[in-house]
Amino acid sequence: MMGPLRIVFGEAFRVFFLAAALFAVAAMVYWEVWLGVHAAGGMVTRTAFAPPPHHWHAHEMIYGYGAAVLGGFFLTAVPNWTGGRTAPLPFLAAVAGLWLLGRAAVWASGGLAPWLVAIADLAFAPALGLRLALMLARRPKPQNLMVLALLAIFWSGNLAVHLDWTGVWPGAAEAGLRAGLLTLTALIAVIGGRIIPAFTTNAMRKAGRETGLPRTGRRLDAPAVAAAILLPLLLLAGAPEPALAGAAGATGLLALLRLAGWRGWWTRHAPILWTMHLAYLLLGLGYLALAAAQLGLASEVGALHLLAIGGIGGMTLTVMTRAGLGHSGRPLAAPPAVVAGFLCLLGATGLRALASFGSLAAYYPATLGAGALWITAFALFLTALWEPLTTARPDRAGG
Template identity: 40%
Template sequence: MPAVLTYGFRIFFLAAAAWGITAMALWLVWLAVHLNGADFAVLSIALPPFQWHAHEMVFGFGLAAVAGFLLTAVPNWVGCAPVRGLPLAGLAAVWLAGRLAVGFSAWLPAPLVLAVDALFPLALAVTLARQIVPARQPRNLGVVAVVTLLGLLQVLSLGDALALFDNPLAQTPARLGVELLVLLIAIIGGRITPAFTRNWLVRQGQEVTVAMGTWLDRGAVAVTAAAVLADAAGAPDGLRAVLFAAAGLALLVRLSRWHGRRTGAEPLLWVLHAGYALVAAGFLLMAAAVVGLLVESTALHLWTIGAVGVMVVGVMSRVALGHTGRALTAPRLTTVAYGLLALAAVVRVAGPALSPAFYSPALLTAAGLWVVALLLFLADYAVMLATDRPAAGSGGA
């Protein structure tokens, strides 16, 4: 079978990167036209452009990356064969059908668009459940619950945007989708970041203890989940601010125990520490936004660009290298991509915070940096993911 259909990470990491570029480039074009006081006479989407942007970055780009990781990791966790071949191609086709349905939603019946878009998270949740349930490992069913919740939020997001029904939640579904992705990063990133760090330090001859699975780790995840649930339920501002701040501080304390300062020589590692730090910083900024010290969209974009973007690209590159038998050393372009994503997050957050005059330039600059970063990722990984041949400049086999 084609190499791209042998593992979920291959086709879905390609899909996530390609759609991350395409969707952001389209948003960048619309944004540039709109900020210049013009508009398009005809749009193929029925959603307001800003809602389409949020929907596609969370449930198009984000969920594709999640699918690539889980379809690769779950078989390793439970000891079963990975989904490959025609079933994997079918999953990818369903994901693509959702993107096309939403992209041409102005010319299609709204219920059909909603139904097609909802198929992928449902199919992914069923696929993962069929792997986990026979293995009798209930602790891993949490990922099925997360994918199911993301699918529910995806339906609510699109249904609300298409005016099929009102959003019953206290916050927008896309915002809650971001928070659910951040919670998933806090959980899974909290597993892989210290483990990868410990293994690398041992190979470097540094005998250190990397804290994992302690009461502090469990407590940090618990308060993070509580903050997300309180926000989803529309809890009072005071409680939300306290929980956001507590989650941010707890995650920072947790991160400080993983010896990130020793990983500067290996970008594949420090990018995971940086992504986790941005998760924590996002919670602190959300606390500031709740009490009126900051515009909320600024805090959210630290999560979307910084936490989700940096961590997703970091994990995609690490998984791709490891599962294709290559040396676990970040290629040069990939390292640059990490830096550009971090810079995009800083620009998007700092620009509007410094002055309203910087708002539009910050948006355009951050979007451009995002596109360039993912193009650099594909330059290093497209051949690696799509074929069995080594990619030029990939760092070696």
Template identity: 40%
Template sequence: MPASPAAPSLSERPVQRPTQHPVRRFVLFTYGFRPFFLLAGLFAVFGVLAWLLAFAHGVWPAEGPGALSWHAHEMLFAFVVAAIAGFLLTAVPNWTGRGSFGPPLLIVLTLIWLAGRWAMSPLFPFGPMAAAALDLAFLPALAVLIGGQLLRAGNYRNLPILAMLLAFTAANLLIHLERTGITADTAQAGRMLAVNLTLLLIVLIGGRIVPSFTLSTLRRLGRPVEIAQPRALEIACLLSVLAVLAIDLASPDGIAAGIAAALAAVLNGVRLGLWKGHRTAADPLLWVLHVGYLWIPLGLALKAVWLLAGAEIGVNWLHALTFGAFSTMVLAVMTRVALGHTGRPLRAAPATVASYVLLTLGALVRVFGPALFPALTLPSIAAAGLLWMTAFALFLVVYGPILLSPRADGRPG
């Protein structure tokens, strides 16, 4: 697995006060987090809006993917992948010390992402082969871009991140193979592979940034702590999620998958418990990371309960991971990185705190509402979607201007 420098190098830089007013200029493509965090936020609002309208009215174009298939695919390969791209396009220049990718490269990469969304949109009658070609292009292009910088810098220890991107591409390919008629039943395997790869990435990256940011923030607040990170536990957490991934590919929904999920839930729950999350209440930018990671052991535990006991409480375990863990960690990282890399203080605005609370409420409603109140399943899904949209709309209100504006400290980037 790739190693990286200490996490604070990504978004914990001390804020420098500008010595002169920064020149107003178009900065959207000066750093990779800017366009892709903005795109992730926009898709989170309008993509879910499209899904909710189809869900409420039952109206969906006959051409292209069905509503449920489109929703599942795009939340992974549009929303999550955009956030991953923004993170990697910001982290890799820090890992290599070579500076940001140039605007022409970021513009081309953005256009490739947009072409994929155009091709997958139910409003445009793209044939399955053409849609597959356009949609599959983004992740390999991202891998080439960051892989080239890693190789030029001799940063070989982070090259395994390329294998992760290629595995995401393989997951997407499995979905498109079924849609084009080449295979009969590979789409679900592709979706679950993408889910488990995202889970693995959060366990890997979250396992570095959450304790690191906790240590640095509590030290800055005058409440330093010691955080134990036993190497055996760290390795066991990663291996347990790899086991979940492998078993879900070979024998999904069986007893072995339930046992693997239970073991991964316990290990990651113990890991999270060592990170002193109970000390983070004073800093929303910090506690939201702990809340996001908490959804991982919770989601895995619900999966185990569902697969091993058939308990109704666990029926929505998948949304505990996707809505709960993935979206919360995406929002947490985007808000923190955007502040740190635009020279602004690491303080959450009230609207940002509200977005964290609304997203958490939405996840709770989506995961537990239908299980506890089956008669309210449809209202629960609609309410959860509205809470999601409101949370990311607040993100756009606060961070749209930040992503589109020059750094507050007058530095380039």
């Protein structure tokens, strides 16, 4: 019999999906407390971390939660793409330790040298990227190598944040945070554009349907992916707002056109599928909202949270559920708790939009409500996936 820790650290999806969900709850609980104090008329005058609180919040959601999901997904998916072996337990324990070291360093940054915080936090992505590069070298397909390029852009965004925090590049954190978020959405455009129509096609064929299957093709896919990747690069390059608006608008329009051909309505009775389609819809709408914000027609903060909560949060929740169930040998049926959690994320998306687009009086109640729903969503995920992620596959229960 394998011990619980050996099981958890034995496969990437287990350790990183658990870490992502636990961190999603813990980091948001702290943010709720901080906001709650200010909503009540008080003020938090001292924090353990050095950056402004809103920078800490954004950074840890993007480069903390987001990075953990990337680690779990790619260290699980890439061996399947290449036919290679999965990462061994010592490597998974070491790279998970690097991720945790980064979270601890950023949290305690108020008492640490900024360069030391930067080194600790920036170590995870290169370690992950090196492992992925070694695996992808077995079958170096361009569409898979794109993952390494996006991981490099993601790391570059985090580097820009730390260059600001160390005083080397003042003001760079805003661009670095936005670039990191938009790199995550670009990864969803790339990976979601593969798996959503593929999973939907498989389900339709399993149901006996061979006509009216999801439509895919380079005519839409290539420009959609290119536009999504271009956007964070433009941000890091300091492109003017009209250029950002054009790139965001094109990305959103192309995302919605792709989605229209993926037969989302057919999946309405399969939560493990329609949650992906709906998250991708919110992604497309978020890009369009961002384009409007760059033209001064909408709230940029509202647009970014539409992308972050609805697009990234919704897609990662459902992908972690599907991968967690499938790779742990459980049936591919979304547990009711996860469906409820996804609906909580939809509610959180709406409330956070209200906080940004509504009246000033609605800001704190709506923002606190959105945070509470986010916490509930990932608590429900942990309730439903704890056993699959922490126990051996049923067909390997003997060890």
